[in-house]
Amino acid sequence: MDRGNNxxxxxxxxxxxGRGNASRGDWYRGRNGKWMNRNWRGGGGRSRGGxxxxxFARNNxxxxxxxxxxxxxxxxxxxxxxxxxxxxxxSQNEVTTIQGNLVNxxxxxxxxxxxxxxxFPEEAYRDGNPTVHKIKVFELYIQKNKQFYSPSNIQNQKAxxxxxxxxxxxxxxxxxxSSFNDELTNNPEHVLNSLSLAMHQYVLEELEKKLESEVxxxxxxxxxTIRARVSNFEPLILLKNLKANYYGKLVSIKGTVIRVGNTKxxxxxxxxxxxxxxxxxxxxxxxxxxxxxxxxxxxxCRSRSFTPLQDSSHTQTVNWQLIRLQEILSDxxxxxxxxxxxxxxxxxxxxxxxxxxxxxxxxxxIVKVRNTEESMKKGKTPSTFQQYIKVVSVVNEKSNxxxxxxxxxxxxxxxxxxxxxxxEIHSNKHLFRLLVHSxxxxxxxxxxxxxxxxxxxxxxxxxxxxxRGNPHILVVGDxxxxxxxxxxxxxxxxxxxxxxxxxxxxxxGLTVTLSREGGGDFALEAGALxxxxxxCCCIDEFDKMSSQHNALLEAMEQxxxxxxxxxxxxxxxxxxxxxxxxxxxxxxxxxxxxVAENLKLGxxxxxxxDLVFILLDQPNELLDSLLSxxxxxxxxxxxPEPGLLILTxxxxxxxxxxxxxxxxxxxSLRMVDQSLEPVPHHLLRKYIAYARKYVTNPVLSKEARSVxxxxxxxxxxxxxxxxxxxxxxxxxxxxxxxTQARAKVELREEATARDAMDVVELMRWSLIDNTSAxxxxxxxxxxxxxxxxxxxxxxxxxxxxxxxxxxxxxxxMKSFAQNISMDTTDFYSFISNLNTNGFLLSxxxxxxxxxxxx
Numbered sequence: 001m002d003r004g005n006n007x008x009x010x011x012x013x014x015x016x017x018g019r020g021n022a023s024r025g026d027w028y029r030g031r032n033g034k035w036m037n038r039n040w041r042g043g044g045g046r047s048r049g050g051x052x053x054x055x056f057a058r059n060n061x062x063x064x065x066x067x068x069x070x071x072x073x074x075x076x077x078x079x080x081x082x083x084x085x086x087x088x089x090x091s092q093n094e095v096t097t098i099q100g101n102l103v104n105x106x107x108x109x110x111x112x113x114x115x116x117x118x119x120f121p122e123e124a125y126r127d128g129n130p131t132v133h134k135i136k137v138f139e140l141y142i143q144k145n146k147q148f149y150s151p152s153n154i155q156n157q158k159a160x161x162x163x164x165x166x167x168x169x170x171x172x173x174x175x176x177x178s179s180f181n182d183e184l185t186n187n188p189e190h191v192l193n194s195l196s197l198a199m200h201q202y203v204l205e206e207l208e209k210k211l212e213s214e215v216x217x218x219x220x221x222x223x224x225t226i227r228a229r230v231s232n233f234e235p236l237i238l239l240k241n242l243k244a245n246y247y248g249k250l251v252s253i254k255g256t257v258i259r260v261g262n263t264k265x266x267x268x269x270x271x272x273x274x275x276x277x278x279x280x281x282x283x284x285x286x287x288x289x290x291x292x293x294x295x296x297x298x299x300x301c302r303s304r305s306f307t308p309l310q311d312s313s314h315t316q317t318v319n320w321q322l323i324r325l326q327e328i329l330s331d332x333x334x335x336x337x338x339x340x341x342x343x344x345x346x347x348x349x350x351x352x353x354x355x356x357x358x359x360x361x362x363x364x365x366i367v368k369v370r371n372t373e374e375s376m377k378k379g380k381t382p383s384t385f386q387q388y389i390k391v392v393s394v395v396n397e398k399s400n401x402x403x404x405x406x407x408x409x410x411x412x413x414x415x416x417x418x419x420x421x422x423x424e425i426h427s428n429k430h431l432f433r434l435l436v437h438s439x440x441x442x443x444x445x446x447x448x449x450x451x452x453x454x455x456x457x458x459x460x461x462x463x464x465x466x467x468r469g470n471p472h473i474l475v476v477g478d479x480x481x482x483x484x485x486x487x488x489x490x491x492x493x494x495x496x497x498x499x500x501x502x503x504x505x506x507x508x509g510l511t512v513t514l515s516r517e518g519g520g521d522f523a524l525e526a527g528a529l530x531x532x533x534x535x536c537c538c539i540d541e542f543d544k545m546s547s548q549h550n551a552l553l554e555a556m557e558q559x560x561x562x563x564x565x566x567x568x569x570x571x572x573x574x575x576x577x578x579x580x581x582x583x584x585x586x587x588x589x590x591x592x593x594x595v596a597e598n599l600k601l602g603x604x605x606x607x608x609x610d611l612v613f614i615l616l617d618q619p620n621e622l623l624d625s626l627l628s629x630x631x632x633x634x635x636x637x638x639x640p641e642p643g644l645l646i647l648t649x650x651x652x653x654x655x656x657x658x659x660x661x662x663x664x665x666x667x668s669l670r671m672v673d674q675s676l677e678p679v680p681h682h683l684l685r686k687y688i689a690y691a692r693k694y695v696t697n698p699v700l701s702k703e704a705r706s707v708x709x710x711x712x713x714x715x716x717x718x719x720x721x722x723x724x725x726x727x728x729x730x731x732x733x734x735x736x737x738x739t740q741a742r743a744k745v746e747l748r749e750e751a752t753a754r755d756a757m758d759v760v761e762l763m764r765w766s767l768i769d770n771t772s773a774x775x776x777x778x779x780x781x782x783x784x785x786x787x788x789x790x791x792x793x794x795x796x797x798x799x800x801x802x803x804x805x806x807x808x809x810x811x812x813m814k815s816f817a818q819n820i821s822m823d824t825t826d827f828y829s830f831i832s833n834l835n836t837n838g839f840l841l842s843x844x845x846x847x848x849x850x851x852x853x854x
Contacts, residue, residue, distance in 0.1 A: 113200075164231065256361075259526070264319075345365060360396075443486055458745055502545035738759040742755040742759055795820050
């Protein structure tokens with residue numbers, strides 16, 4: 001028997017095929033404080049010498065071999081006191097066994113791979129092993145492509161990318177490992193560990209070479225576990241197809257992050273202390289499940305009671321985070337009447353904090369199951385399981401498109417057919433008219449409203465200084481005019497969008513929710529505005545959600561949603577265009593009131609809309625005839641016939657600009673071409689996504705800037721000094737955004753004067769309102785009444801100053817009004833309105849005090 005190495009005796013611990021082979025890797029600390037392996041089957045072979053530095057030596061008195069040179073039972077000692085103070089766990093290449101009172105540490109045959117036990121703790125190294133062959137094949141691939149792998153970066157990140165397409169395209173690699181793709185799909189953990197070990201060995205050798213060249217002596221480098229992050233693994237699986245047959249397989253899915261939990265620590269190795277002998281052993285914890293020792297390894301103890309030691313230096317943990325992913329469906333995949341499917345995903349190590357609620361991500365991971373919380377609470381053997389994905393790699397679509405700051409394509413992929421279709425659409429002579437009529441062809445007329453909604457879908461450009469680039473549109477009108485259908489059409493053609501109804505939504509449903517997890521921590525759940533980030537959020541029944549209006553103020557202007565609740569303070573991006581539709585209070589629009597009075601909206605919220613359209617349902621013989629023909633054609637043939645469309649103002653009169661002339665844009669949008677075919681929504685969505693992705697920042701030409709400045713000065717001059725409260729730079733910024741969007745419609749990087757003139761006409765058309773929609777803060781009863789009131793109050797102030805009094809009777813004021821040639825019809829109601837609005841204070845006996853004169 002070989003006493004020194006214990007190779008042939010009863011304890012054949014060095015031979016991986018021998019009886020004493022300990023390969024499980026579950027370590028414990030015995031009564032004497034030594035670290036040992038749970039699998040003790042070797043005999044009592046003895047060994048004399050051993051390791052350098054006194055870490056393995058023969059005791060002077062008892063002859064027992066003690067790990068790390070610690071003091072023996074009979075008082076003998078070996079090694080330094082520093083070594084004795086820190087026994088540590090065995091190194092990656094060692095296995096410690098116990099038989100009786102003999103504690104023996106021997107070198108495990110790991111071949112040339114120092115990190116073998118990090119990746120294959122239950123498999124021994126053998127020459128000719130298929131696993132070894134796969135590792136060597138990937139090592140050759142690394143050597144061929146070492147320019148893509150930086151050892152120092154991999155050491156810092158503890159991970160490296162693996163492009164599956166590149167591996168499969170490599171003929172030499174595929175020739176040596178022909179079943180790579182099948183094995184990666186069906187046995188992903190083994191394949192990923194093989195790739196990781198090959199990279200571990202490459203990084204280890206490169207770092208050792210570098211250090212040895214610097215210090216001119218042999219060095220020993222220890223590396224942690226390195227993970228392979230797989231990318232371009234196909235095909236993408238729909239969540240509805242993610243069933244039990246995918247258990248244990250590698251899959252790729254895409255979705256929107258709707259919930260992100262806090263980062264926690266998950267134990268991979270957990271130390272336990274025996275309640276009997278107080279011996280300590282460390283047990284591997286697979287998949288985060290608690291695995292306790294079955295019994296104490298000491299023959300004299302055999303206790304089955306253990307206490308976990310979370311604060312032990314031998315307890316190893318990794319960062320762990322749980323997210324929830326919601327499916328993304330195209331038009332042909334949508335299923336009505338059901339809750340969108342979701343799946344929980346586990347992120348570990350370097351993958352944590354790689355996404356926030358609202359992000360669109362593609363991930364690759366291994367399908368696994370765990371017990372549901374409900375079944376675990378019942379105290380019975382659980383028979384129901386929850387499916388989840390252990391994530392291997394994450395690709396965040398927003399992170400990849402940060403250079404294109406305002407791009408929003410929802411991860412949309414363009415093929416050669418799409419490019420030809422986009423080119424065909426772009427070559428149309430009347431492109432803007434074609435797209436406007438393609439937005440919602442089932443709704444007759446309202447071309448100017450559709451034009452405004454279309455510009456909002458294309459969006460403007462960010463200036464890099466925090467100014468929003470997304471326009472907001474509000475459509476106000478009587479019921480039955482197609483407002484909801486136009487919003488549904490916008491969601492259908494938007495690359496990314498959400499549709500909500502105001503009477504069924506809550507503040508947290510629009511913004512963000514804090515929900516409590518099982519452990520008492522809080523997780524963020526995204527609302528509609530966050531989920532439609534870099535897209536559009538269509539809100540119907542906007543007037544029915546008065547309690548949620550304040551929540552929209554920050555999202556519409558600052559383009560983010562902030563939350564401060566339960567000790568959680570954070571801000572989530574909500575870079576979305578809000579397209580809203582509202583019905584007036586009482587069911588029909590009252591022309592004697594302002595927009596704010598008809599909707600009961602605050603001026604702060606209303607001023608954030610770039611365009612406000614007023615739609616009124618009034619009898620018109622020509623329009624009613626055309627509309628009836630349109631509806632009958634839809635129901636008889638399933639498709640409306642193109643024809644001449646007459647654009648009208650909200651009051652039913654032919655469309656006029658603010659100055660009373662006929663607009664060029666409104667004339668160009670009239671459909672006179674009988675052969676015009678609307679663009680299908682799936683192609684229109686591709687066109688919008690292409691424009692948002694590649695036309696990121698159109699600049700205004702000198703002529704366009706001049707047109708916008710002239711119109712802005714006109715607005716300022718027309719509504720000053722009496723009504724200048726809300727004609728501010730917000731209107732100028734709205735003009736700029738819409739002009740940029742008009743250029744993006746035609747895929748141009750420069751906005752021309754024609755673009756600016758179209759936007760000015762659109763702005764004029766939206767301002768047409770007998771109640772003056774541009775003056776949102778008005779509290780009176782329309783522009784005419786408001787102007788009449790201000791004229792009367794200014795004249796009365798001058799008269800009061802001249803008479804040195806500020807209290808007048810109704811009779812005096814009526815006589816004064818007649819003297820200044822003012823209409824005194826229904827004068828008592830006029831005075832009552834002035835009193836309601838605070839201009840006059842009632843003193844009783846039909847006497848009123850002029851409030852502005854103290």
